[in-house]
Structures are given as structure tokens and as C-alpha cells.
Amino acid sequence: MAAPLSVQVEFGGGAELLFDGVKKHQVTLPGQEEPWDIRNLLVWIKKNLLKERPELFIQGDSVRPGILVLINDADWELLGELDYQLQDQDSILFISTLHGG
Amino acid sequence: MCEVSEDYREPAPVGPPPPRPGREQKCVKCKEGLPVVVIRAGDAFCRDCFKAFYVHKFRAVLGKNRLIFPGEKVLLAWSGGPSSSSMLWQVLEGLSQDSAKRLRFVPGVVYTDEGAACGQSPEDREKTLAEAKLVLQTLGFPWHIVALEEVFSLLPSVLRCSAREPVGTEGAYKAAVDSFLRQQHALGEDKQSQPCPQHPQGRAGPPTASQTEALSRLFNSVKTLTAKEELLQTLRTHLILHVARTHGYSKVMTGDSCTRLVVKLMTSLALGRGAFLAWDTGFSDERHGDVVVVRPMREHTLKEVAFYNRLFAVPSVFTPAVDTKAPEKASIHRLMEAFILRLQAQFPSTVSTVYRTSEKLVKAPRDGCAAGPPSPRCLLCMCVLDVDTADSATAFGAQTSSQLPQTQPSVAEAEAPTVSCCCTGMGRAQQCCRMEEDDPRARVIEQLCYGCRVNMKDLPSLDLLPPYILAEAQLRSQRAEAEQEIQECLLEAHEDGARPGAS
Numbered sequence: 001m002a003a004p005l006s007v008q009v010e011f012g013g014g015a016e017l018l019f020d021g022v023k024k025h026q027v028t029l030p031g032q033e034e035p036w037d038i039r040n041l042l043v044w045i046k047k048n049l050l051k052e053r054p055e056l057f058i059q060g061d062s063v064r065p066g067i068l069v070l071i072n073d074a075d076w077e078l079l080g081e082l083d084y085q086l087q088d089q090d091s092i093l094f095i096s097t098l099h100g101g
Numbered sequence: 102m103c104e105v106s107e108d109y110r111e112p113a114p115v116g117p118p119p120p121r122p123g124r125e126q127k128c129v130k131c132k133e134g135l136p137v138v139v140i141r142a143g144d145a146f147c148r149d150c151f152k153a154f155y156v157h158k159f160r161a162v163l164g165k166n167r168l169i170f171p172g173e174k175v176l177l178a179w180s181g182g183p184s185s186s187s188m189l190w191q192v193l194e195g196l197s198q199d200s201a202k203r204l205r206f207v208p209g210v211v212y213t214d215e216g217a218a219c220g221q222s223p224e225d226r227e228k229t230l231a232e233a234k235l236v237l238q239t240l241g242f243p244w245h246i247v248a249l250e251e252v253f254s255l256l257p258s259v260l261r262c263s264a265r266e267p268v269g270t271e272g273a274y275k276a277a278v279d280s281f282l283r284q285q286h287a288l289g290e291d292k293q294s295q296p297c298p299q300h301p302q303g304r305a306g307p308p309t310a311s312q313t314e315a316l317s318r319l320f321n322s323v324k325t326l327t328a329k330e331e332l333l334q335t336l337r338t339h340l341i342l343h344v345a346r347t348h349g350y351s352k353v354m355t356g357d358s359c360t361r362l363v364v365k366l367m368t369s370l371a372l373g374r375g376a377f378l379a380w381d382t383g384f385s386d387e388r389h390g391d392v393v394v395v396r397p398m399r400e401h402t403l404k405e406v407a408f409y410n411r412l413f414a415v416p417s418v419f420t421p422a423v424d425t426k427a428p429e430k431a432s433i434h435r436l437m438e439a440f441i442l443r444l445q446a447q448f449p450s451t452v453s454t455v456y457r458t459s460e461k462l463v464k465a466p467r468d469g470c471a472a473g474p475p476s477p478r479c480l481l482c483m484c485v486l487d488v489d490t491a492d493s494a495t496a497f498g499a500q501t502s503s504q505l506p507q508t509q510p511s512v513a514e515a516e517a518p519t520v521s522c523c524c525t526g527m528g529r530a531q532q533c534c535r536m537e538e539d540d541p542r543a544r545v546i547e548q549l550c551y552g553c554r555v556n557m558k559d560l561p562s563l564d565l566l567p568p569y570i571l572a573e574a575q576l577r578s579q580r581a582e583a584e585q586e587i588q589e590c591l592l593e594a595h596e597d598g599a600r601p602g603a604s
Contacts, residue, residue: 013183013407014419017426053426065442068407075408077139078126095411097183097360097403099438100422 005029005036005086009045010093014101015067020051029086036086038069038076057094066098130154138408142449148412155401155409159191162397163204166384167274169352169395171205171281176350177242178341179212181233185356186417187406188398192354193240205281206352210237210244211344217308217316218249218333219423232418239416245344250308250316252336257573259343262483263391319565320423326432328559329423331372335481335553336567345392357382357396360403360441363455368437374552376487379462388483402452479550480574487550545574 009025016023029036029044039061046054057064062082069076070093071084086092126145128134134147146154169175177192179185195204212233216226230246237244323329345353357365362382369381380386386394398406410417424432429439445451476485542563546554557563563571 012411012419014421014425016419017421055428056426065446066403066438068404070408070411073137073412075136075138075145078136078145093411095407097407098442099361099364099434100425100427101419 004031005088005090007041007086007089008091009041009049010091011096012093013096014098015057015094015096017101018051018053018057019049025049037082038071038084038086038092039082041086041092042082063094064098066096068095068097069093070095137412138405140402140405141453151405151408152413155405156191156194158400159188159397160195160202160204162384162400166395168385168393169206170274170277173206173352174348174350175206175208175352175354175395176341176345176348177208177210178353178355179210179237180356181212181229181418181420182356183406183410183415183417184358184361184398184401184403186236186415187401187410188354188356189240190413190415191397193242205278208242209348209350210240210242211341212237212244212246213337213340214246214248215333215337215420215422216248217313218320218329218336219421219425220317221421229418229420236416236418245348247340247344248308249333249336249340250312252340252567252569253312253315255339255343255567255569257569257576259339259346259569260480260483260573262389262478315565319567322560322562322565324559324561326424326427327372327434328556330432330434331553331556332560333423338482342389342392351392353392353394355394355396356398358398358401358403358406359456360452362396362399362459363452364434364438364441366455366459367441368434369552371433371437372552373555374482374550376550377482377484377552378459379464380484382459383462383464388478400456477548479553480545480548480570480577481553482550484550486548541571541575544578545571548574548577 006026006028009027011019011023011025019025027049029041032040034040042058042061042063046058050057055064057067059065063069069081071079072091073093076084126136128136128147128150129144130146130150134149136145137148138151139145140151140154163169177185177189179189189210192204192208195202196208197203214226214230216223216229221229233246237246320329320332323332341353344350366378366382369375369378374381380388382399384396384399386396409415424435427435430436441451441455478484479486545563546557549557560566
């Protein structure tokens with residue numbers, strides 16, 4: 001049983017265009033059965049934040065190749081990628097390196 | 102798979118995947134710091150080592166190629182995107198270092214406003230420009246903002262390749278550096294080496310509404326996104342070339358990163374530009390003669406660039422491009438990018454392998470001889486024409502297959518004689534040579550390289566192109582016709598002279 005979490009989700013490199021142009025989102029994730037990890041966060045983002053064209057951001061259960069993920073300004077590859085367990089006040093940044101965003 | 106010669110034993114056991122670098126590990130370089138980024142396939146760097154690695158790569162690429170002479174004026178082409186912004190920042194930092202390691206050229210920045218081609222509203226364009234100006238003002242270099250609409254006021258001379266200055270030898274470079282240093286010492290260096298905060302060139306004034314409309318019309322008439330991207334790149338290159346020549350810059354630096362160059366290489370192959378890969382993706386591109394295009398960021402992957410910009414707060418301005426929010430299969434560029442990136446995700450050495458291959462590409466003159474009359478160049482991309490003369494089998498095949506669906510047969514290639522209708526060469530049986538004056542489109546097409554011809558197929562009306570292109574095309578074909586006539590006169594005169602008793 002995971003307690004509600006407050007995290008900051010940020011978008012850059014053109015990815016913000018899919019989110020109404022808003023770069024920083026302070027979100028409160030509701031408490032739920034399974035602990036919050038990046039995988040669940042992506043599902044949540046797709047359902048609640050993504051305004052259009054989900055296929056430009058998410059592919060399968062991960063982000064589209066070309067979109068970098070930084071957790072607290074560190075490479076997510078160092079932290080387990082999709083399996084990283086979110087903690088309160090974490091900051092997750094998605095940077096698109098694709099041409100044209 | 103189909104290796105008959107090898108005997109099949111048990112397939113080698115697939116070992117466990119290489120351990121992912123975790124936070125418990127230390128930086129591979131200094132062995133002490135907490136790693137923040139994973140470069141290549143599994144090297145975790147801490148923040149400081151990453152910065153040193155990144156900066157060192159930039160300086161090494163410049164240093165090893167030794168093309169930029171001290172005191173030279175270099176124009177930095179800034180698109181607002183992460184790679185070119187990073188390049189700008191590296192130059193800024195490099196210029197302010199202590200004298201031994203300081204970069205020694207004189208930079209300027211050019212920013213092209215392509216909003217009209219991308220369908221941006223005037224308000225959005227103004228907003229983006231304001232952001233761009235803020236960044237430019239903090240740099241302290243002279244800057245130039247040009248709108249893409251200004252291609253409509255370019256002169257045909259921009260398409261002409263000026264005489265090439267001979268590239269300095271190793272000795273010449275070293276001599277130039279030494280004499281520059283001596284000069285500095287004599288003059289007292291403090292003020293001299295700082296880039297003088299010159300009066301910023303700014304922009305000539307917002308483009309007129311008719312120019313903007315002409316540009317929109319041009320881009321809206323292009324049928325495919327692929328051709329649109331290529332056209333945009335071509336026009337942008339011409340514009341930057343014009344700015345460089347006008348203000349006396351002899352080099353242009355573009356921020357193409359490793360990832361982008363790899364995608365560009367594969368895309369160029371798909372577009373029929375295989376002959377020019379070395380120029381399109383190499384470190385230096387001297388096709389314009391007096392202005393050399395240089396790519397100092399070509400060893401930095403986009404991941405490294407993005408991380409650096411984030412960790413060290415490099416400002417950049419995001420501008421939507423023609424393919425923003427386009428689906429994956431919308432253009433060859435997009436498709437190739439998706440292909441490479443997806444492959445990279447599973448095989449992390451993809452980009453570096455393609456990059457290493459691209460480094461081996463050599464620029465050789467076409468016929469192997471440097472002397473002799475300069476070969477004709479493509480009207481748009483200014484590379485040496487790769488389309489052979491009318492008798493070549495490949496040329497015939499390419500032309501015929503492109504003409505079959507068309508109702509109107511196009512003119513024969515290259516030297517179509519003006520007077521008599523002759524069908525020379527075995528391949529020409531189906532086509533009848535027409536006079537070139539009837540078909541201005543053919544006149545332009547025949548002056549293009551194969552890749553540019555393919556692009557032009559998606560542009561139904563060449564009249565929408567900026568006037569300098571059409572003017573230069575006309576000039577070149579008139580010159581070719583004049584030369585043809587002179588040749589024929591000389592031949593006749595020679596024959597007349599050889600026959601006894603001829604008058």
C-alpha cells in the first residue's frame with residue numbers, strides 16, 4: 001500500500017508540446033496498492049497529463065526511443081529505469097532529443 | 102544463419118546481460134564521485150568528470166583538425182536547439198579561458214527565423230525571437246538574426262562557388278599560431294583577445310507580408326515532408342552562406358551532433374545523395390570554396406548534449422520545425438531517426454559504429470584529376486554533379502524510369518543541340534530531343550544532382566522558388582548553349598580549314 005506521493009514532472013526539448021506547452025507539473029500521485037514506479041508513472045501520465053498524440057511520447061510500456069529520462073538530475077539507467085521506485089519530492093525530467101521535438 | 106561451412110555445436114550460452122551500472126558504483130574515471138550519467142555502453146561518469154570529458158572532446162575535435170586559424174572570423178550557426186546552443190556555450194567558455202588554452206578565433210552568431218516555413222503564427226514567431234535575443238545578448242558576440250523570407254532577396258551569386266584558397270599545410274598552421282602568439286605578446290594581451298562587444302548587427306527589419314506569403318506558398322506547394330525538409334535545409338544553407346560572405350566570415354560552425362549526423366548519413370543514402378556523404382557528414386565541407394562549413398559537435402551524442410545542457414544550465418530556445426508532431430512515417434528523415442534510435446536502444450553501439458564508418462569516407466575528386474576545367478556543380482546543393490552524360494547507362498535508367506508515368510516527355514540531358522534533332526546514343530531511341538527553351542523546368546532539372554532532382558519531383562511548380570535560383574539556372578544554361586555554339590563553330594572552322602579549296 002503506497003502512500004500518496006508528491007513529485008515534480010518536467011518536460012523539455014519539445015516534449016512539452018504534447019502537454020499544452022507546460023513544462024513543469026507538480027503532481028500528487030494517489031495512494032494505491034502497488035508502489036509507484038516509473039512504469040506506473042508513465043501510465044498515469046498518459047491518462048492524466050498527456051493531451052495529444054500518446055504515440056509520440058510512449059511506446060509500449062516505456063518512453064519512445066529518443067526521450068531521455070532524468071530522475072533528480074541523474075540518468076535513469078543508473079537507477080533501474082522503469083523499475084525505480086518513486087519517492088516523495090522526486091523530480092522526474094523527460095527531455096526529447098528528437099528532431100523537432 | 103546460413104553458414105554451411107561452420108559446424109553447429111550447441112549455440113553458445115547467452116550469458117547474463119552485462120550488469121547495468123547502478124548507483125552503488127563509482128564514476129569510472131575518478132573512482133570516487135557519485136555517477137550521474139551513463140555514456141556509451143555502461144560507463145558511468147560523475148558530474149565533474151563528465152564536464153571534463155565533454156569539454157575535452159570539443160577542444161580535441163577542433164584541435165585535431167587544425168582548420169581554424171587564429172584570429173579567423175567564424176560564424177556560429179545557431180538554431181536554438183540543444184546541440185548548437187551547447188556549441189555556442191563551449192565557444193564562449195573557450196574564449197574566456199587562460200591564454201594557453203584559449204580559443205583564438207573571432208566568433209559571430211547567426212540565427213535563422215524559419216517560422217514562416219513551419220507555419221508559425223506571427224505572434225509565436227515574435228515570442229521565439231524575443232527569447233532568442235535574450236540569449237544572444239548574454240553572449241557578447243556580434244549576432245545576426247535573419248528571417249528565411251530573405252531568400253527572396255538573395256542574388257544568384259550566392260550559388261557560385263568562389264575560388265578555393267589552398268588549405269594550409271601543417272607547417273602553415275603552426276606558423277600562423279606562432280605568429281599570432283607573438284603578436285599578442287607584443288600588443289599586450291588583455292584587451293586584444295576579448296571579443297569586442299561590437300554593435301550587434303541585429304536584423305534588417307521584419308520581413309514583409311508578401312515575402313512571408315511567398316515563402317508559405319512555396320512550402321505549402323511541396324508535396325512531401327521529405328522534400329520540404331530538404332528544401333528548407335537548402336535555403337537555410339544559402340542564407341547562412343550569404344550572411345557569412347557579407348560580413349567576412351570564412352568559416353561557419355554548425356552544431357550537428359553525432360546522433361544527427363548518423364541519421365543524416367542514412368537519410369542521405371536513402372535520398373540518393375550517397376556520392377556526397379563525405380561532404381554532408383564530415384568535419385569540414387569546402388564545397389562553397391571561400392566559406393568552409395565545420396562541424397565541431399560531431400563526436401557528441403545527443404544524450405551527452407542534453408545532459409550537459411541540463412547539468413550546467415545552458416540556455417536553449419525550442420523552435421518547432423517542419424516535422425514537429427509529425428507521425429513516424431511522415432518523412433524519410435523521421436523514419437530513419439526512429440529506426441536508428443530504436444536500434445540504438447537495443448544495441449548501444451549502433452550510433453558509434455555508423456559514425457566510425459562515416460569517418461572513413463574520403464573526399465576524392467570525381468575524375469581523379471584536380472587540374473582541368475572545374476566540373477559543373479549542382480545548382481542547389483553545390484556539390485560536383487554526379488549525373489553522368491547522356492550515354493551513361495545509369496543516367497538513362499534513372500531518367501527513363503522517372504519519365505514513364507509522366508505524359509510529357511522531358512528533354513534529353515546535358516548538351517542538347519539547338520538546331521538539329523539528333524538522337525545520339527543507343528539509349529535515346531524512345532526520346533526525342535526538344536529545344537530547351539520550351540521547357541524551363543527541364544532547364545533547371547538538368548543542372549541538379551540526382552538527389553536534388555528527386556526532391557524537385559515533389560515540387561510541382563518551380564516558379565514558386567526564390568528568383569535567384571531561377572536566374573542562376575537561366576544564366577548557366579545560356580552559358581552552356583553559348584559554349585556549345587562556340588564549340589560547333591570551332592569544329593566547322595577546323596573542318597573547313599582541313600579541306601583544300603574550301604571557302
